[in-house]
Amino acid sequence: xxxxxxxxxDAGAVAVGADDVALALEQAATERGxxxxxxxxxxxxxxxxxxxxxxxxxxxxxxxxPVSESDVASVLDAMVADGPHALRLGVTEExxxxxxxxxxxxxxxxxxxxxxxxxYRAHSGYKGLERALMLxxxxxxxxxxxxxxxxxxGAGFPTGIKWKTVAQTSADRKYIxxxxxxxxxxxxxxxxxxxxxxxxxxxxxxxxAVAVGATKGYIYIRSEYPHAVVAMKAAISAAERAGYxxxxxxxxxxxxxxxxxxxxxxxxxxxxxxxxxxLEGRRGIVRAKPPLPAHKGLFGKPTVINNVLSFAAIPFILxxxxxxxxxxxTGRSRGTMPIQLAGNVKHGGLFEAPFGITLGELVDDIGGGxxxxxxVRAVQVGGPLGAYFPRALFDTPFDYEAFAARDGxxxxxxxxVFDDSVDMSKQARFAMEFCxxxxxxxxxxxxxxxxxxxxxxxxxxxxxxxxxxxAVVEDLCNTMKFGSLCALxxxxxYPVMSALKHFREDFGPVPTRLQAAE
Amino acid sequence: xxxxxxxxxxxxxxxxxxxxxxxEGATLVILHALQEAFGYVPEPAIPMIASAxxxxxxxxxxxxxxxxxxxxEPAGRHVLKLCRAEACQAAGGDAxxxxxxxxxxxxxGNTTADERVTLEPIYCLGLCATAPSAMLDGRxxxxxxxxxxxxxxxxxxx
Numbered sequence: 001x002x003x004x005x006x007x008x009x010d011a012g013a014v015a016v017g018a019d020d021v022a023l024a025l026e027q028a029a030t031e032r033g034x035x036x037x038x039x040x041x042x043x044x045x046x047x048x049x050x051x052x053x054x055x056x057x058x059x060x061x062x063x064x065x066p067v068s069e070s071d072v073a074s075v076l077d078a079m080v081a082d083g084p085h086a087l088r089l090g091v092t093e094e095x096x097x098x099x100x101x102x103x104x105x106x107x108x109x110x111x112x113x114x115x116x117x118x119x120y121r122a123h124s125g126y127k128g129l130e131r132a133l134m135l136x137x138x139x140x141x142x143x144x145x146x147x148x149x150x151x152x153x154g155a156g157f158p159t160g161i162k163w164k165t166v167a168q169t170s171a172d173r174k175y176i177x178x179x180x181x182x183x184x185x186x187x188x189x190x191x192x193x194x195x196x197x198x199x200x201x202x203x204x205x206x207x208x209a210v211a212v213g214a215t216k217g218y219i220y221i222r223s224e225y226p227h228a229v230v231a232m233k234a235a236i237s238a239a240e241r242a243g244y245x246x247x248x249x250x251x252x253x254x255x256x257x258x259x260x261x262x263x264x265x266x267x268x269x270x271x272x273x274x275x276x277x278x279l280e281g282r283r284g285i286v287r288a289k290p291p292l293p294a295h296k297g298l299f300g301k302p303t304v305i306n307n308v309l310s311f312a313a314i315p316f317i318l319x320x321x322x323x324x325x326x327x328x329x330t331g332r333s334r335g336t337m338p339i340q341l342a343g344n345v346k347h348g349g350l351f352e353a354p355f356g357i358t359l360g361e362l363v364d365d366i367g368g369g370x371x372x373x374x375x376v377r378a379v380q381v382g383g384p385l386g387a388y389f390p391r392a393l394f395d396t397p398f399d400y401e402a403f404a405a406r407d408g409x410x411x412x413x414x415x416x417v418f419d420d421s422v423d424m425s426k427q428a429r430f431a432m433e434f435c436x437x438x439x440x441x442x443x444x445x446x447x448x449x450x451x452x453x454x455x456x457x458x459x460x461x462x463x464x465x466x467x468x469x470x471a472v473v474e475d476l477c478n479t480m481k482f483g484s485l486c487a488l489x490x491x492x493x494y495p496v497m498s499a500l501k502h503f504r505e506d507f508g509p510v511p512t513r514l515q516a517a518e
Numbered sequence: 519x520x521x522x523x524x525x526x527x528x529x530x531x532x533x534x535x536x537x538x539x540x541x542e543g544a545t546l547v548i549l550h551a552l553q554e555a556f557g558y559v560p561e562p563a564i565p566m567i568a569s570a571x572x573x574x575x576x577x578x579x580x581x582x583x584x585x586x587x588x589x590x591e592p593a594g595r596h597v598l599k600l601c602r603a604e605a606c607q608a609a610g611g612d613a614x615x616x617x618x619x620x621x622x623x624x625x626x627g628n629t630t631a632d633e634r635v636t637l638e639p640i641y642c643l644g645l646c647a648t649a650p651s652a653m654l655d656g657r658x659x660x661x662x663x664x665x666x667x668x669x670x671x672x673x674x675x676x
Binding site: 190 | 545547549587605608609610641642643645659660661
């Protein structure tokens with residue numbers, strides 16, 4: 001009997017040798033005369049175990065990892081004999097790190113063949129769209145509202161309200177735009193789902209199109225994600241062939257075309273209005289709001305623009321899961337969040353959990369601390385615009401409001417772990433430098449403030465008039481926070497101010513000690 | 519794999535522009551396609567795009583210069599991009615970047631004198647759980663350490 005072996009084609013797995021492992025597997029199988037079929041899936045998200053390979057058995061899939069090329073022959077022998085092996089991890093679904101999760105959005109990621117509509121359908125794919133096609137617009141919007149889903153890109157705006165606004169705006173043409181410009185360091189959930197389960201994104205966008213009456217959609221993917229671009233394009237072609245995209249989708253009266261567009265290395269294009277400008281073929285300069293994209297978006301037409309993860313949450317919700325989705329979570333943060341553990345972390349990867357789990361549980365318990373083995377000193381949550389939190393704040397629950405109450409943000413759900421060798425004044429400087437590099441230049445606080453911020457932090461680091469210059473940085477941050485047009489300039493103060501507040505000792509001697517030394 | 523590019527040719531450029539000019543908001547698509555063919559966006563292509571899309575030359579120049587990806591001139595034979603963002607910093611990326619700079623004798627953002635290697639920063643490849651990471655001519659590499667960065671640099675110099 002042919003053995004089915006699953007090897008990830010996710011960029012994160014490929015970066016640590018998954019392609020070489022797949023080749024070595026084929027070779028070892030040929031040498032042994034063992035019949036195998038290699039299925040290239042997405043990643044399960046247990047990155048410290050990548051390349052992780054799985055074999056289908058009667059008990060379910062059994063995983064081995066991390067497998068290097070030199071392990072392949074012995075792993076294959078263990079698979080054939082169903083025998084022990086040092087890298088054998090047991091039944092994949094029973095691995096505690098995976099079992100503890102509530103995978104709603106990522107249910108299929110790492111499981112199915114991301115190029116196959118049939119495989120997607122065999123794992124409950126397109127159930128949401130099939131139901132949506134039997135409902136009217138109001139009923140679809142009611143489901144989205146009931147689920148409590150809020151924008152997963154970071155802003156947390158209620159998705160149901162956004163869609164309703166577009167549905168109620170009349171126009172000759174409406175657009176659905178998927179923001180896949182996932183530029184935040186420490187985040188990779190969009191990339192993973194596009195590479196591992198692209199149809200869920202397509203299905204979510206298609207449901208949005210049906211709900212608001214749009215006929216054309218764009219997925220704007222950053223150029224740093226070439227694997228995701230290939231995966232999405234292949235999935236779109238497959239969906240077209242299967243009649244799920246194009247004219248009369250799924251046999252209904254709705255037409256919907258989808259196209260991938262590739263960014264060009266501008267971080268600011270993750271901001272929705274800048275992304276729309278870029279899609280229109282212009283410089284990625286932020287637009288002033290209002291008008292909202294829901295009223296005047298792409299090419300001036302009403303536009304639903306959502307993050308990849310927001311669209312990817314929709315099929316579960318529309319497949320009768322609105323109430324079940326809302327039952328997860330806490331306070332006003334409903335459902336699950338695909339959280340990404342990154343940086344100097346022992347067990348890094350994708351952990352989808354209901355809102356409410358604490359930062360400490362995520363970093364220490366699930367993440368297992370640092371891979372260097374040194375103590376965790378700081379974590380940055382929410383990308384380059386997110387605050388640095390010290391251990392003292394590890395009781396903060398993962399929830400939009402709880403983070404905001406502590407001058408932080410959850411952003412796109414990325415957590416970057418730093419050990420005690422980190423220099424927080426250097427990190428604060430980097431935040432300003434990054435803003436200076438990536439600023440679109442439209443508003444003064446961001447364009448000039450970030451450059452002045454770098455200069456001033458350099459003075460602090462050199463020990464020049466430390467107290468006075470810290471006051472200047474605080475003042476600059478205040479101006480940027482309240483005077484910038486978008487989140488780039490507006491949120492850069494979060495990492496800077498949090499570093500100053502929680503790690504003051506990294507910014508030179510505090511005034512009292514300075515006096516004592518004199 | 520070393521990428522192979524065509525030498526600039528106005529006829530071929532016009533063909534590429536015409537192929538995409540009917541798309542909505544075609545400017546970035548065309549710039550990408552030109553760079554893919556020629557390895558950079560040759561100066562004479564800018565007015566050609568402008569006239570094909572009924573835009574001013576200044577508008578197209580503005581778009582071209584806004585985005586970090588587009589090149590005014592060909593890169594080195596190999597392009598090594600090192601992730602310089604926070605997750606890779608946390609995993610020791612700064613020291614590895616300095617090591618690559620020292621080995622190549624150039625600062626990030628430059629090309630070696632023999633035009634073999636262009637060393638560039640990249641702000642996040644989304645490989646943050648297998649950091650530090652890099653990309654050599656489109657191939658992604660994670661879990662970099664001193665030995666792996668040395669091997670990458672040596673490969674790029676070949």
